[in-house]
Amino acid sequence: MIQTIRGFRDILPEDIALWQKIEKTASELFDNFGFREIRLPILEKTELFARSIGETTDIVEKEMYTFPDRKGDKLTLRPEATASVVRSYIQHKMYAADPVRKFYTIGPMFRRERPQKGRYRQFYQIDAEVFGVSSPYIDAELILILNELFKRLGLSGLKAHINSLGCPECRPVFQKALKDFLTLNYDRLCPDCKRRMEKNPLRTLDCKSLSCRKALENAPSTLGHLCNECSEHFEIVKKMLVKQNVDFIVDKTLVRGLDYYSRTAFEILTTSLGAQSAVAGGGRYDSLVKELGGKDIPAIGFAIGFDRLTEIMAQVKKSDEKPGLDIFIIAIGKQAMEPGYLWMSELNLAGIKSEMDFSGRSLKSLMKRADKLNAGHVLIAGDREINENALIFRNMNTRKQNIIPMDNIIKDIKKLLKKE
Numbered sequence: 186m187i188q189t190i191r192g193f194r195d196i197l198p199e200d201i202a203l204w205q206k207i208e209k210t211a212s213e214l215f216d217n218f219g220f221r222e223i224r225l226p227i228l229e230k231t232e233l234f235a236r237s238i239g240e241t242t243d244i245v246e247k248e249m250y251t252f253p254d255r256k257g258d259k260l261t262l263r264p265e266a267t268a269s270v271v272r273s274y275i276q277h278k279m280y281a282a283d284p285v286r287k288f289y290t291i292g293p294m295f296r297r298e299r300p301q302k303g304r305y306r307q308f309y310q311i312d313a314e315v316f317g318v319s320s321p322y323i324d325a326e327l328i329l330i331l332n333e334l335f336k337r338l339g340l341s342g343l344k345a346h347i348n349s350l351g352c353p354e355c356r357p358v359f360q361k362a363l364k365d366f367l368t369l370n371y372d373r374l375c376p377d378c379k380r381r382m383e384k385n386p387l388r389t390l391d392c393k394s395l396s397c398r399k400a401l402e403n404a405p406s407t408l409g410h411l412c413n414e415c416s417e418h419f420e421i422v423k424k425m426l427v428k429q430n431v432d433f434i435v436d437k438t439l440v441r442g443l444d445y446y447s448r449t450a451f452e453i454l455t456t457s458l459g460a461q462s463a464v465a466g467g468g469r470y471d472s473l474v475k476e477l478g479g480k481d482i483p484a485i486g487f488a489i490g491f492d493r494l495t496e497i498m499a500q501v502k503k504s505d506e507k508p509g510l511d512i513f514i515i516a517i518g519k520q521a522m523e524p525g526y527l528w529m530s531e532l533n534l535a536g537i538k539s540e541m542d543f544s545g546r547s548l549k550s551l552m553k554r555a556d557k558l559n560a561g562h563v564l565i566a567g568d569r570e571i572n573e574n575a576l577i578f579r580n581m582n583t584r585k586q587n588i589i590p591m592d593n594i595i596k597d598i599k600k601l602l603k604k605e
């Protein structure tokens with residue numbers, strides 16, 4: 186049997202309602218805040234990701250699905266959306282009419298990581314990006330939106346971790362301090378970090394190896410080296426979050442796994458998937474538009490791990506599940522089969538989701554099936570009910586039963602559903 190590739194999976198019909206609910210809640214919220222949807226290709230030139238995410242990151246060094254196409258061009262299945270949104274913003278000169286733009290996009294991303302709960306090789310992100318605003322109020326707004334989305338989805342206990350990574354003004358001073366620290370602790374670093382420390386010392390702070398994490402416990406932090414402007418910026422972000430009751434902590438160890446960030450960086454962390462993991466992450470990337478060939482336009486954004494979000498929600502929410510269908514028609518005996526089929530069709534055409542079983546099984550086993558399908562109601566038509574022109578319409582939640590005649594059955598059902 187041919188099966189899915191490791192780390193790739195099907196999202197099955199029984200899980201789709203949750204995915205759609207999240208998508209709907211997110212797009213309504215984005216709409217409220219003036220974001221517009223954008224849809225982008227999943228295949229891009231490798232160079233786009235190498236130049237934006239950074240040559241020395243885990244994503245680019247180890248995790249991208251890269252291959253030559255038939256003409257030899259190097260292509261990559263997108264590992265994230267930000268680089269593509271920036272490419273599109275520049276390619277279509279979207280800044281010309283108005284540099285201030287807000288986008289969101291939802292779709293699959295690909296990273297060849299070690300699969301585990303909440304970590305897949307094809308996973309989905311809900312991504313939001315804002316261009317053209319350097320003010321810290323937008324940083325706060327994005328974290329507020331994340332907070333609000335989780336609230337609307339009924340999740341609590343998620344915490345925003347925030348940090349400031351400085352800017353091209355203050356970053357070199359910090360990098361020098363970090364390099365000095367790394368040189369002193371060189372023997373304790375993993376081979377990757379020994380190699381990366383010259384080119385990109387910040388990456389060592391994001392290393393997952395235990396020996397590095399121990400060695401870097403007392404490493405200098407970006408927060409200790411911010412210039413005045415970066416400090417002021419960060420202060421306003423924090424002040425706004427306090428004013429808007431967003432639960433957050435300042436986490437000086439948060440550096441993010443991608444190179445393009447400057448100033449505010451954030452992650453929303455949860456422990457409900459086992460070890461602590463991020464359900465969303467983002468930050469400011471003020472230099473990226475220019476670095477990719479555009480104008481000097483600031484930007485900031487975030488991405489939510491859609492798969493992780495569904496897994497957290499599936500744990501929390503079981504109780505307020507919507508019925509799988511409105512009516513399950515239980516037709517017992519030959520007489521009931523034909524009218525049962527016609528009622529089902531009419532109900533479905535009228536927008537009342539109905540199903541029926543044609544196997545002629547017993548009442549008991551059909552009631553079990555109605556339960557399994559999570560039907561809101563059953564309509565029972567056996568020989569006796571048909572002969573007496575009195576069908577049973579039963580609410581599966583309240584167990585209330587109504588007797589209805591066959592003549593105006595669709596109208597009667599509509600009326601009863603309306604009354605509930």
Ligand code: HAM
Nearest residue numbers: 265267304305308463464465466467468486487488490
């Ligand atoms: P990221 O932190 O690499 O940021 O990914 C964002 C979120 O995607 C993570 O917090 C996690 O929930 C989810 N995620 C990442 N990898 C996987 C995986 N293998 N399986 C399941 N979920 C995963 C970015 O991608 C940036 N582009 C975010 C951003 C937007 N920054 C600015 N704008």
